[in-house]
Amino acid sequence: MSLLPPDGGEPISTGPIATGPIAAAERPEPAEPTPLGDAWHMFRRNRAALAGLAVLLAIVLMTAAGPSLYPVDPFEIVSAPLLPPGSEGVPLGTDYLGRDILAGIINGARASLAVGASAAALTMAIGITIGALSGFYRGWVDQLLMRVTEFFHVLPPLLLAMALVTLFSPSLPTIAIAIGIVSWTAAARLTRAEFLRIGTLEYVLAARSIGARNRRLIWRVILPNALPPLIVSATLTVGVAILFESGLSFLGLGDPNVMSWGLMIGSNRTYMLDAWWAATIPGIAIFLTVLSISLIGDGLNEALNPRLRQR
């Protein structure tokens, strides 16, 4: 997976201020906020990213509060099948069995977000561990881990995930794990590249020179400096994982006991010509979620990328 390029609208830093001021006694600038505060400042100026954040927060809010505000069982047949949106009692219409689509959207969000977030967490955990060890130790460790990474990289992800889900039970945890297993290679390569770059910097040597152990060098010295691109990558991975989960559900490999957007699209697709809304509304939900996450990732990229950051 590649990082989205920044949209180029941000002014590039005009010149380095980093080279030596004149006297040690001088205070270069008043104490300013932490790097994180800096990043938030940059992020806030990106309207698209802010909009994405607002949409995602709305979706998260809906997932959390929706079921109690609109307590309709998404599996319960409430009305005649394929009623259009705006019908009596069913604001978004009903599906081919007469189930409430709004209830499906509200309850399906949980599966999408839960699988998206946990699959992304697993993807990053595997990828960062493999990439960090590879880029830190180099030599034969690197050779070995990179061959393993390449092996996973060339496997067709959807087929492998389908095989894994079929082998074990199709439950949400299984699906999240399957997505994690097929998609960590990009994170591993990104982490490795960052570790190779940062590992040669002087502050790593300086940390060694005061007796730092490898464990501390990896997790406390190099990783924090490698985080910006990894955070962006993690964000985008959430979007990819949501799409992946929808894909699996669409193919009937989702958890049959949990309502999900992919399942709704998959089961209603045959009625597309008679009742477009039944498959399209969950499609729009997926689209909005992934789009908002991508916009956030884009904004984070800009806010955290040192080449675009203004100092």
Added chain:
Amino acid sequence: MSGPPLLAVSGLDMSLATRDGPVTVLRDVAFSLREGETLGLVGESGSGKTMTALAIIGLLPQPGGIVTRGSIRLRGEELVGAGPARWRRVRGGEIGMIFQEPMTALNPVFTVGEQIAETLRAHEGLGRRAALARAGEMLALVGVPGRAGDYPHQLSGGMRQRAMIAMALARHPKILIADEPTTALDVTVQAQILDLLRDIQERFGTAILLITHDMGVIAEMADRVAVMYAGRIVEDGSAAAVLSRPAHPYSRALIACIPRPRAEAGERHLLEEIPGLVPSLARLPPGCAFAPRCPAAFARCRGAPPSFATGPGHAAACWLVEATEVAT
């Protein structure tokens, strides 16, 4: 000064792996450092000064950097071949090191206080609060009071180098290796940093191995000097002797390179330079490595010169020295 040397390096050979096989980058390096003393290690880029320093704290570039011969003794204890746990105790605890680029030698994502505190927590078992307090004290000691909560980018170059010194000294090592500590700094800040190093040395009796290419810095700071060329020490002796009576043509040339402002107005003074470049270590000329650039080279320079004493505690590896010894 008497007593056993704090640090004794002898017969040190070191090689680095390159695409064309191992290249010897240090040959027969030998020197000693006594308590409270400053030894200057001088030479051009690529002469092996930094590699010598890295060998002493066991941080040769990996993979490929190895000590192939010789010994490094810390208070008489052999460090060549020591295990990783022993080396970690050496680093920071017994030998501290500061680097040339204060801009890049501090971790940008942590405050300077946290960085100093981290080493205290890891090695001295201090709690978070106590370690941060000690870090603040160390920063105040090196002249950066009240800035422990600042990130490196909020400090000026001189302040960063001071913070670096505080970090290297946090666990009170007896030896401080300063690798071009002032090269990246403005002239006025340079003087302040050198003053700070002298001050620290007086207060704690820290021995300093000062690596520089600047004979001016040596004149100001060093008790003794070792001049390195192409991975070999070509001359060593007291700073006074080497600066006033350099025996090796290379030392003479380095001293001639110090810019001297002339008092008489209008008189232009051409800076001296040494013709030619430091030879590639993979293709060293046979005999004296400096011979191809040496104005005084003669037939004997095709054979490697041994070290000849030119005075008490002053020696140079040059056939000319032997010639004068014979002549007088």
